[in-house]
Amino acid sequence: MGDEVVFVAVNDGRRSIWVVSSTGGNARQLVDELGQHDQPAWSPNGQLIAFVSTRNGDPDIWVVPTSGEGAEAFTAGPGNDFQPSWSPDGRWLAYRSIHEDQTDVWVVSASGGSAWKLTDDLAVERGLRWYPDSSGLVFTSSKSHTRVWEVSVEQGVSFALTPENVAAFDPKVSSKGEIAFLAGDGGRRDVYLVGLDVGEPVRLTKGPGSSADLQWSPDGQLIAFESSRVGSSDVWIVPPDGRAARAVTTSPARDISPRWSPDGTMLAFSSTRANGVLETWLTSIEDRGPVQLTMQGISLNPRWHPDGTEILFRAVASEDGQEHIWRLSLPDGTPEQLTETGYNAGADYGPEGRSIVYQRHEGSGFDLYVQEIESGLTRQLTNGEDDDILPRWSPDGRHIAFLSGLSRNRQLFVVSALGGEPTALTSSVGRVNSFDWSGGGSSLVYSWTAGATASWEVGFHVEKLAPR
Known part of the structure; x- marks a missing residue:
C-alpha cells in the first residue's frame, strides 16, 4: 500500500x-x-x-x-x-x-x-x-423469484404453480398434465415435479452434478434429461415417482439435448463423440449402441417429425457459412437443407408434420417464418423490432407461442398459426426464461423471473452483535 x-x-x-x-x-x-x-x-x-x-x-x-x-x-x-x-x-x-x-x-x-x-x-x-x-456499511440487495406459472391463451390470466422459495426453470408438461421442472441454486439444478392441482413440488433427482433439458416421454411414464452427476454430461431417464433414475448413455463425451421419438422407444441427442464436435445421434432407451445420424461438422437441436420418419436439426451450410434448418429421413437418408438465406434456428414441426416454424435473422434481429416442407413455400409470421425466438407450435395447430424482447426482459407471446397480430401473455416486469404448451393448446406454462435491487445500509453496535 x-x-x-x-x-x-x-x-x-x-x-x-x-x-x-x-x-x-x-x-x-x-x-x-x-x-x-x-x-x-x-x-x-x-x-x-x-x-x-x-x-x-x-x-x-x-x-x-x-x-x-x-x-x-x-x-x-x-x-x-x-x-x-x-x-x-x-x-x-x-x-x-x-x-x-x-x-x-x-x-x-x-x-x-x-x-x-x-x-x-x-x-x-x-x-x-x-x-x-x-460505524456501519452500505450495500445493494437484490431479491428475485423464479417461479413456474400457467397462463390461458384466450383469457390471458396467469396463476403460480410453484412457491417463491423454489427457483424453478424449464417447465415441461406431460401427456398426463404433470409438470417437471429444474430447480436449484449456485449453478446446480435437479429435476422436480408438480401437479396442476398446485401441490408442493417433489424432488426427483439428488446427487452430484447438475441436470438440464427435460423431456417427457410421449406416454408420460419417463423423463429424459442431461446430467453431469458422473462427470461429463450423459442422457438419463427417471420415472415421475423419482425411483430408479438411470443413465441411457455413458460416455466421456458430452451427450446433451435428448428428444423422444413419437413412439417413446428412441432418443435423439447431440454428442461430441465424433471428433469432439456436436453431431446428432440416436439411441434406444436401453443404450444398445448409439448410432451417429449426421456428419455436418456441428449439428444441434434435433426435433422429431410427428410420425417418427425424419428429424429436423440445425447445422452450418458450406455454401454460405450460415446456420440453416435441415431434415434427415430415417434410418439412413441424406440431410436436406430446408432454408436458403440468413441465420436460422429454433425449428419446430407443426402437429401434422407438413410445415415447420423457425426463427431467422439477416443482420437486424430475429423474426418468425413458417415453411411448407414439400413445396418450400415460406411466409413471414412476425415482423417486430425485438428478437422473436424459440417458436413452438400448439398441439392443436392453431397457435404458435414464442419469446420476444431483449434477454433481460423477454416476454411470452402467442400468434395465430395463420398470421396476424401477436398477443402478449406476460407483463414487461420480469423475464420469461422458458415455456411449454399445456392443456392440448389452451394454455402455456412458463418460468418467470421477477425481482428488484435496492440500496441498504446497516449500522452495528458491538454489544448487540450475535456471534456465528
Missing part, C-alpha cells in the same frame, strides 16, 4: 498473493500454501493484507502481515466466505458469505474471534462500502 502493490498471480493453475514495489523491481510471494488464494485487500495502516484462501477446503478469510509470516484464518467452517473489506479504522473486516444457498453480510474483529452476521434473508447482498467513521 503506497510503496507496494498487492496482486494475484497464477502459476500452474494455482492463484497466489504477491507484492511488488510501486516503483518496480522483483515481486515477492506472500502466500505459498496449497489451495487457491485470491481477493487481497490492504488494511488501512498498510501492515496487513486480508485475502480469500481455500487451503482448508472451503473459501475462508485469512490475514497475513506484509512480511508474509504468520498468516491467520479469520473465518472457518462450512460456507464460502469472500470479498473481505476493511473498516476505515482497521478494527473490522466485513465480508460476504454463502451458507446453505443464502448470501449474507458478516463482520469479524481485526483482532480475531467470532464472526457476526449482519443480514439474514434470501436476498443477495453486493458492493459492500463502509461508513467513513466505521
